[in-house]
Structure formats: C-alpha cells, structure tokens
Amino acid sequence: MPQGGQPPLERQNRPTMRDVAALAGVAIKTVSRVVNGVTTVDPVLAARVTEAADKLGYRPNLTASNLRRSDGRTATIGMLIEDAANPFSAALTRTVENAARERGVLVLIGSLDEDPARERELVSALIDRRVDGLVIVPAGRDHSYLIKEQRAGTCLVFLDREPQLLDADAVVSDNRQGAINAVKHLLDAGHRRIAYLGDRTTVATAVQRFAGYRHALELAHIEVDEEIVRHQASTVEAAIEATEQLLRLPHPPSALFTSQNLVTIGASRALRTLGLHQTVAHVGFDDFPLADMLQPGISVIAQDIEALGKLAAEILFRRLDGDQSPSRTFTVPTRLIVRGSGEIRNGESRHDRTR
Structure with a gap:
C-alpha cells in the first residue's frame, strides 16, 4: 500500500460513446452527431448528451474520427528540429506552434541531433501517424527518400536549410x-x-x-x-x-x-x-x-525567428489548403x-x- 495508507487507484477504461448514449438515454448516432458538432440535433437531446459526457468524463477519440473524415486529415503536423534544447530551435518551434494553434492543429516535435539516420527514422514515425504535413530542419543531404511521400500527399516545408535532391518549399535566413x-x-x-x-x-x-x-x-x-x-x-x-x-x-x-x-x-x-x-x-x-x-x-x-517560423507555417497550410504552385525558397534577411x-x-x- 502506498505511503499514507491510501489504497492504489484502480485504472479504469475510458468511457465510450456507448456509455454516454446509455446514460443520456439516446442512440449512439445521436451522441456521434453532438460530438461532431452537428447543429441539427434537437437542443434537449444535445443537452442530455453533453451532461452525460461531462458526468462520465468522456473525451472523443480524435484518431478514430479523423479516420472517418472524407479528406483523411488528422489535424496534426510534424516538426523536426536540430535540438529542442537549443534556444534557436525552441523559438522556431514555438512560432510554428502558435500558427498551428490558430487553426486547431497539433504539432508533434522531434529533435534530430544532426543525425541523418534519425531524420529518416522520425520522418517515418510521423508519417506512420498520418500527420498532414511536415516542417523539417534537415540533418541529411539526400531527401529523395521523401519523393514517394510527397506524391502520396504529404506536404513538406524545409526550414533553416534547403532540401537536397527533392523539389520542395524552403524558408531560410540569408x-x-x-x-x-x-x-x-x-x-x-x-x-x-x-x-x-x-x-x-x-x-x-x-x-x-x-x-x-x-x-x-x-x-x-x-x-x-x-x-x-x-x-x-x-x-x-x-x-x-x-x-x-x-x-x-x-x-x-x-x-x-x-x-x-x-x-x-x-x-x-x-x-x-x-x-x-x-x-x-x-x-x-x-x-x-x-x-x-x-x-x-x-x-x-x-x-x-518569428518571420522564419510564421512563413514556414503559412506555406505549409497553404499547401494543405490546395496550393499547387511551383515550390520556392524564401530567404529572410538578418540584422546586426x-x-x-x-x-x-x-x-x-x-x-x-x-x-
């Protein structure tokens, strides 16, 4: 028994949509419509669903709902940086995060430590998690491995350094x-x-x-x-x-x-x-x-840094919104x-x- 004589907390399964429906006395389809923001649900039923969800501590399964979306989007992007502990990398990350937050998009972050093998490993891990796009401060010198992912629809923006052997957008300093x-x-x-x-x-x-x-x-x-x-x-x-x-x-x-x-x-x-x-x-x-x-x-x-990160995020979201224009490298001036x-x-x- 833990210190203080308190019994250990029992781990419980997360409440499901079925649990909410049972407590509210409605069909699962009604709960689904309320959770997904459908405005045509009867207000009385919607209130019962919301009350039941709050009482149970129900949280929607975003992964499952994203898999059902017609556009296949997950409302997540990946960001790979040199080192999250470096002040420059940290400031870049925060700027991209701020831009993503305005669109309700989550940023998944990884540090590359100037290791090309780690770059490929983390890119693969993020794409496996179906991120909608990637902002990459690259460690490697050959990014041709991303061609097939680019063709499959993954939007890419390179930040701080241009891509090599790959046609993609980039935002760099002078x-x-x-x-x-x-x-x-x-x-x-x-x-x-x-x-x-x-x-x-x-x-x-x-x-x-x-x-x-x-x-x-x-x-x-x-x-x-x-x-x-x-x-x-x-x-x-x-x-x-x-x-x-x-x-x-x-x-x-x-x-x-x-x-x-x-x-x-x-x-x-x-x-x-x-x-x-x-x-x-x-x-x-x-x-x-x-x-x-x-x-x-x-x-x-x-x-x-703010201009670099903000511009990279803007370009990525424009691509996600359907921009098919030729890729470009944008150069941001420095100052003494x-x-x-x-x-x-x-x-x-x-x-x-x-x-």
Missing part, C-alpha cells in the same frame, strides 16, 4: 550575407586578424556562413589564415576549448566571428575566463537569451544588433600575448 555583415563590422573597427569558429562543415548553414566570412575578408584583400579557423566547435564545451587555443597562439586574433549561438556562448565564456572580453572583439551569428545582460553585451547577427563586444576597436587596449 546566412552568407549575415556573415559578411558580421565580418565587415569587425573590419570597420580596425581588425584584420579575425578568427572564425563554426559548426561542422556537414551543416549547410555553417558552410554558407563560412563562405560569407571568406568573402568579406577577400573584399578587404585579406587572406584567410587557416590557423585561426575552427570548424568543429559545435558545442559550448568545444567552443570554449577552441577559443582558448586561438587566444594562446603566438599571434592570436584580435577579433572573433562565431557562427552559431552555442559557439558564441562558449567563446564568450572563454573570453571572460581569460580576462579578454574587454579587449578581443566578438560578433556572433544567432541571438541568445541574456546576450544583452553581459558586460559588454554580445553583438550578434540576429535571425528573424550592436551591444558592445563587436565594437571593441583593434588596439584600443592591449592584452598579454605571452600567456
């Missing part, structure tokens, strides 16, 4: 131009030795941001120095280690461009640990919570948020380069 703007901002502050810390090169957004970094340096007639480039700093811990290595070089960088929010957080922590946060300039790609509360605040290239770290000028103060 990653390359955002990176160009970040590096140019550091160049304008007098920096010439600007380090790059980014995600894995298998991630499409990382490739685009590194391309922007290279292009900005080329425009300034500065060669990329591979000694101050780090591509595998995809976690906070990896970014801390990479930043510390860079700043202990014989000729360390005077500025950092970090191309992902977790990398930015790790680099910021390393700068503070080394006491260099007031002397080494820093611009990150992606905003993150409390970035404005640090001293100095972290200057970032911010993605318009100036907070202090990116405005530290080169040579404004000197740090100990012999550590």
